[in-house]
Amino acid sequence: MSEAAEMEQNPPSSSAAAVLLQSAIAAIPEGEERAEQLQMTQAVEHAFSAKQHLAVQGPTGVGKSIAYLIPAILGALSGSRTVIVTSSKALQDQLASVELPFLRRVLDQPFTYSVLKGRSNYVCEAAVAEVRVQLGGAGQQGLDLGPQDSLGDVDLSDAELRDEVLEILDWAEGSATGDMAELPITPHWKAWSAVSVGPGECVGASKCSYASDCKSEQARAAAEDAEIVVVNAHLYGAHIQTGGTLLPAHNQLVIDEAHEFEDSIVGSLSIELTEGRLSNLARVHDRCVAAEDKVSGSLRSAGAMLEACMDGIAGSGTVRLTSGLGEDLAAAVSTAAVAADRALNSLRAAAKHAGESTAKHRIERSVRIAESVVDDTQSLLGKLGKGTVLWVEPTRNYRHVLRLTRIDVADTLRSQAWAEKALTVVCCSATLDSGTASRLGLEAEYLSVPSPFNFRDQAVLFVPKIHRPTHPDWAEEVAQEVEHVIRALSGRTLALFTSNRMLRSTVDLCRERLEGFTLLAQGDAPNPVLQDQFLNDEHASLFATASFWTGISSPGPTCSAVILDKIPFPVPTDPIVQARCEVVGDAAFMEVSVPAAGMQLAQGVGRLIRTATDRGVVVVCDPRLAEAQYRNRILDLLPPMRRVRNREFLDQFIRDLELD
Numbered sequence: 001m002s003e004a005a006e007m008e009q010n011p012p013s014s015s016a017a018a019v020l021l022q023s024a025i026a027a028i029p030e031g032e033e034r035a036e037q038l039q040m041t042q043a044v045e046h047a048f049s050a051k052q053h054l055a056v057q058g059p060t061g062v063g064k065s066i067a068y069l070i071p072a073i074l075g076a077l078s079g080s081r082t083v084i085v086t087s088s089k090a091l092q093d094q095l096a097s098v099e100l101p102f103l104r105r106v107l108d109q110p111f112t113y114s115v116l117k118g119r120s121n122y123v124c125e126a127a128v129a130e131v132r133v134q135l136g137g138a139g140q141q142g143l144d145l146g147p148q149d150s151l152g153d154v155d156l157s158d159a160e161l162r163d164e165v166l167e168i169l170d171w172a173e174g175s176a177t178g179d180m181a182e183l184p185i186t187p188h189w190k191a192w193s194a195v196s197v198g199p200g201e202c203v204g205a206s207k208c209s210y211a212s213d214c215k216s217e218q219a220r221a222a223a224e225d226a227e228i229v230v231v232n233a234h235l236y237g238a239h240i241q242t243g244g245t246l247l248p249a250h251n252q253l254v255i256d257e258a259h260e261f262e263d264s265i266v267g268s269l270s271i272e273l274t275e276g277r278l279s280n281l282a283r284v285h286d287r288c289v290a291a292e293d294k295v296s297g298s299l300r301s302a303g304a305m306l307e308a309c310m311d312g313i314a315g316s317g318t319v320r321l322t323s324g325l326g327e328d329l330a331a332a333v334s335t336a337a338v339a340a341d342r343a344l345n346s347l348r349a350a351a352k353h354a355g356e357s358t359a360k361h362r363i364e365r366s367v368r369i370a371e372s373v374v375d376d377t378q379s380l381l382g383k384l385g386k387g388t389v390l391w392v393e394p395t396r397n398y399r400h401v402l403r404l405t406r407i408d409v410a411d412t413l414r415s416q417a418w419a420e421k422a423l424t425v426v427c428c429s430a431t432l433d434s435g436t437a438s439r440l441g442l443e444a445e446y447l448s449v450p451s452p453f454n455f456r457d458q459a460v461l462f463v464p465k466i467h468r469p470t471h472p473d474w475a476e477e478v479a480q481e482v483e484h485v486i487r488a489l490s491g492r493t494l495a496l497f498t499s500n501r502m503l504r505s506t507v508d509l510c511r512e513r514l515e516g517f518t519l520l521a522q523g524d525a526p527n528p529v530l531q532d533q534f535l536n537d538e539h540a541s542l543f544a545t546a547s548f549w550t551g552i553s554s555p556g557p558t559c560s561a562v563i564l565d566k567i568p569f570p571v572p573t574d575p576i577v578q579a580r581c582e583v584v585g586d587a588a589f590m591e592v593s594v595p596a597a598g599m600q601l602a603q604g605v606g607r608l609i610r611t612a613t614d615r616g617v618v619v620v621c622d623p624r625l626a627e628a629q630y631r632n633r634i635l636d637l638l639p640p641m642r643r644v645r646n647r648e649f650l651d652q653f654i655r656d657l658e659l660d
């Protein structure tokens with residue numbers, strides 16, 4: 001029997017973690033001791049002390065963050081440093097502003113913690129100085145840099161942007177952290193990029209005369225001193241990619257929402273080249289080395305050549321390049337590489353002759369931008385190795401993008417992150433299958449903590465007897481199901497769709513048929529606004545796509561139904577999905593697509609029951625969930641709700657909720 005399984009049967013009753021957990025729960029008004037939380041915290045404590053990787057599936061309601069933070073605090077007391085990786089910056093901020101201060105207060109344990117984000121999240125003092133100079137000179141020229149390199153196309157003669165930049169400058173003067181999350185406004189990305197730098201642009205503290213006031217450097221220094229460091233998956237990916245240079249040494253790692261970590265790492269390992277990136281470098285170059293217009297001219301024509309070539313290959317679709325760039329695209333990328341190299345040399349020469357001034361900083365930041373274009377074009381020109389995927393795809397902003405990434409995440413993590421370090425890794429998520437850890441290159445114990453909720457009484461899973469999604473009548477049938485549930489529950493419904501097209505057609509039909517109901521639709525207003533409206537109006541219903549499958553929590557009757565249009569299989573034409581399937585071969589559907597769909601479906605379903613008193617229905621408008629051979633592989637990943645296909649039962653369950 002594995003150690004985790006043994007612990008599951010015979011949990012030690014009074015470990016140090018158990019004692020601290022008891023104190024923490026006692027300090028929460030109406031806090032309840034939960035056996036599931038105790039089981040998880042002890043398993044994490046044991047994993048850290050035995051230096052054994054652990055993967056924990058901990059359903060909603062277990063209280064996962066407290067369960068892993070307590071062993072991290074215990075580690076701090078014995079000289080360990082734990083890095084906590086969250087899936088988003090919002091979760092980072094939540095741990096730092098809620099859970100960690102609470103535990104420090106109530107446990108009376110002397111531990112230190114800090115939050116660290118990527119450079120572009122902090123105000124850059126060098127960029128601020130440059131903007132101030134520009135604004136002082138009426139700001140007619142603008143910074144005019146591009147989003148790939150994070151400074152953005154900022155035309156300070158645009159009154160709205162200029163006002164936002166001024167507001168940020170005011171705030172920055174009094175901000176202790178310079179962290180964008182603390183800004184009282186949500187600025188346009190162009191305004192923020194005028195006062196910040198991306199990781200590729202910062203000249204480095206040793207070369208920067210603003211380093212002593214640099215908020216990003218201060219956050220790094222705080223992380224060096226902290227025993228618990230909270231980062232997001234993107235920053236951890238960058239840490240791995242840069243050979244472990246961004247974070248302080250640590251011997252314990254917790255990956256929260258670990259089911260998303262593989263994709264985050266794939267994103268961190270990817271390279272992109274666009275016409276916009278080359279013309280951005282041309283603009284940057286023009287601003288620093290005005291006389292060298294031949295250099296920027298060649299960058300612009302290389303960009304146009306690249307775009308024309310990508311358009312010829314991909315048009316409006318995505319095309320994977322399984323045999324490499326091909327003659328024409330290789331020629332375009334080579335031309336770009338040569339032009340970028342010339343720009344780099346010209347910028348380096350300019351940097352040598354610049355005195356100590358904001359102009360020197362601008363040139364040095366531009367050197368970094370040119371270096372990253374040179375590096376990336378060289379990587380694109382390299383041989384397409386095993387585990388790499390290359391493709392061209394159309395994008396909203398840049399017409400086409402050439403992308404290169406690695407999908408051999410397990411090998412990369414094994415060799416670059418886990419191998420040489422005495423690092424113990426704990427992965428956890430509400431939806432984690434037993435294969436997640438091995439996909440991350442870890443040999444880990446697997447523990448599935450039971451849910452503290454009674455799903456059989458609290459929820460019903462209803463699969464209507466309708467056509468499959470490929471049938472022409474299916475979309476109309478889905479609209480009828482949604483209409484039926486919204487009427488029966490007087491709103492209170494979250495309808496989740498796998499495509500924007502399906503969302504729009506369903507909400508349009510429902511709006512015609514459900515007069516007087518509040519039907520909110522993603523795209524009609526910013527997501528946070530829609531979320532607030534849904535949470536604050538119990539009778540509202542929300543129609544949404546991808547981001548709401550995971551990002552919304554609405555305890556109570558506000559969300560009494562979650563409707564999912566169909567099983568969210570990964571898009572088979574996605575180059576990364578294709579490449580992952582090729583690695584697995586004939587079993588790809590069962591080993592790649594079905595588990596991915598099951599975990600995504602479980603995330604959507606997980607929006608329904610958030611507390612022990614919540615009750616409601618899940619409707620999946622896809623009969624394959626009740627009929628297909630693979631159905632049990634997916635159903636096993638869902639909470640143990642009562643499963644029905646009988647509409648009478650569903651209607652009776654809804655009536656029994658006794659909602660007005």
Ligand code: SF4
Binds near residue numbers: 119125203204217
């Ligand atoms: S070190 Fe200098 S250039 Fe880098 S982020 Fe800090 S202030 Fe900006």
